[in-house]
Amino acid sequence: xxxxxxxxxxxxxxxxxxxxxxxxxxxxxxxxxxxxxxxxxxxxxxxxxxxxxxxxxxxxxxxxxxxxxxxxxxxxxxxxxxxxxxxxxxxxxxxxxxxxxxxxxxxxxxxxxxxxxxxxxxxxxxxxxxxxxxxxxxxxxxxxxxxxxxxxxxxxxxxxxxxxxxxxxxxxxxxxxxxxxxxxxxxxxxxxxxxxxxxxxxxxxxxxxxxxxx
Amino acid sequence: xxxxxxxxxxxxxxxxxxxxxxxxxxxxxxxxxxxxxxxxxxxxxxxxxxxxxxxxxxxxxxxxxxxxxxxxxxxxxxxxxxxxxxxxxxxxxxxxxxxxxxxxxxxxxxxxxxxxxxxxxxxxxxxxxxxxxxxxxxxxxxxxxxxxxxxxxxxxxxxxxxxxxxxxxxxxxxxxxxxxxxxxxxxxxxxxxxxxxxxxxxxxxxxxxxxxxx
Numbered sequence: 035x036x037x038x039x040x041x042x043x044x045x046x047x048x049x050x051x052x053x054x055x056x057x058x059x060x061x062x063x064x065x066x067x068x069x070x071x072x073x074x075x076x077x078x079x080x081x082x083x084x085x086x087x088x089x090x091x092x093x094x095x096x097x098x099x100x101x102x103x104x105x106x107x108x109x110x111x112x113x114x115x116x117x118x119x120x121x122x123x124x125x126x127x128x129x130x131x132x133x134x135x136x137x138x139x140x141x142x143x144x145x146x147x148x149x150x151x152x153x154x155x156x157x158x159x160x161x162x163x164x165x166x167x168x169x170x171x172x173x174x175x176x177x178x179x180x181x182x183x184x185x186x187x188x189x190x191x192x193x194x195x196x197x198x199x200x201x202x203x204x205x206x207x208x209x210x211x212x213x214x215x216x217x218x219x220x221x222x223x224x225x226x227x228x229x230x231x232x233x234x235x236x237x238x239x240x241x242x243x244x245x246x247x248x
Numbered sequence: 249x250x251x252x253x254x255x256x257x258x259x260x261x262x263x264x265x266x267x268x269x270x271x272x273x274x275x276x277x278x279x280x281x282x283x284x285x286x287x288x289x290x291x292x293x294x295x296x297x298x299x300x301x302x303x304x305x306x307x308x309x310x311x312x313x314x315x316x317x318x319x320x321x322x323x324x325x326x327x328x329x330x331x332x333x334x335x336x337x338x339x340x341x342x343x344x345x346x347x348x349x350x351x352x353x354x355x356x357x358x359x360x361x362x363x364x365x366x367x368x369x370x371x372x373x374x375x376x377x378x379x380x381x382x383x384x385x386x387x388x389x390x391x392x393x394x395x396x397x398x399x400x401x402x403x404x405x406x407x408x409x410x411x412x413x414x415x416x417x418x419x420x421x422x423x424x425x426x427x428x429x430x431x432x433x434x435x436x437x438x439x440x441x442x443x444x445x446x447x448x449x450x451x452x453x454x455x456x457x458x459x460x461x462x
Binding site: 167176177179206207208213215218219227231232233234237240242244 | 430
């Protein structure tokens with residue numbers, strides 16, 4: 035698949051590189067000359083990856099990963115041009131600047147706002163619930179790590195699930211896009227545990243199942 | 249420990265029975281004559297368990313488990329009398345009547361509202377993130393299942409962590425009580441996956457860890 039990365043930082047860089055190494059074509063958006071870290075990322079990503087403007091990135095991609103800081107998300111989508119029919123993976127979290135919580139409450143979500151802004155696009159909320167270090171290598175003893183996704187378009191969700199599986203996660207369909215109201219606080223929980231409450235960044239959650247009565 | 253159960257339904261009944269079987273003294277609150285299901289629960293719980301009025305349950309307990317429906321929580325706490333110094337485990341979720349979401353957003357939580365109502369009590373949010381069937385038996389292949397707790401009083405949290413461990417969960421300290429704003433959506437995620445999106449009720453999450461760089 036052709037994947038465009040809006041926001042080529044830790045999350046976007048990590049995911050884009052891994053998807054490129056898995057055989058996908060990846061465009062990393064840049065505003066000016068790419069920073070040194072991104073040049074290195076693209077080199078490591080291999081021949082399937084290159085940089086492009088925001089508009090070219092969106093135009094040249096079937097799937098757009100939104101991995102900007104939250105306060106840059108609306109503008110990035112505005113610069114991306116017409117997104118009608120594109121799959122947009124919203125990996126953002128609407129974090130307050132001091133990481134103390136979410137700027138968007140449970141009666142709305144960043145995912146749904148993204149869907150309003152990305153008119154006509156098939157928005158899937160995903161890849162927002164662990165840090166980039168886990169995305170870089172989701173292998174844990176006792177794994178696989180779970181990765182939720184939610185959205186309103188079945189075909190888009192199947193495509194995103196496949197990309198999530200490419201990364202080594204177990205893709206978990208969490209329902210419609212409004213479920214982003216739950217995945218975003220879940221991400222905040224991961225973040226606070228990893229960064230504030232002593233668990234460190236090398237944590238993830240696995241879904242356990244068993245034969246049951248219900 | 250002496251544990252009082254406010255809300256002796258599926259969650260309260262399951263937890264109270266298991267704690268009683270683990271050697272704790274448990275009071276199940278009832279308003280009138282106990283229903284047949286609760287009589288059976290108390291029988292199974294053994295000699296450490298009995299029923300009592302709401303006020304007696306609270307007065308006779310060091311730890312009060314709040315496991316009522318959300319719309320009954322405020323009244324139950326009002327009927328409980330003085331809770332100063334008590335540990336209150338808030339296992340409620342502020343669910344909308346049709347289970348379509350949470351009635352309380354991320355700028356406040358049920359846990360924090362409980363702390364306002366239960367004046368002087370040491371409120372710990374916990375045991376709200378899986379169904380009672382998992383609480384009844386948290387053994388999964390590849391487990392243990394994680395159980396979060398959060399609160400503002402260290403001693404109360406340690407006591408609750410011990411009770412959570414008694415059940416067979418891995419207790420996970422998620423920080424201060426305001427983290428209930430995250431645990432409640434996490435619970436909603438479990439609920440929606442279990443009941444609406446095809447995973448069934450026999451699911452849980454495990455925390456995976458590994459030696460990391462961060």
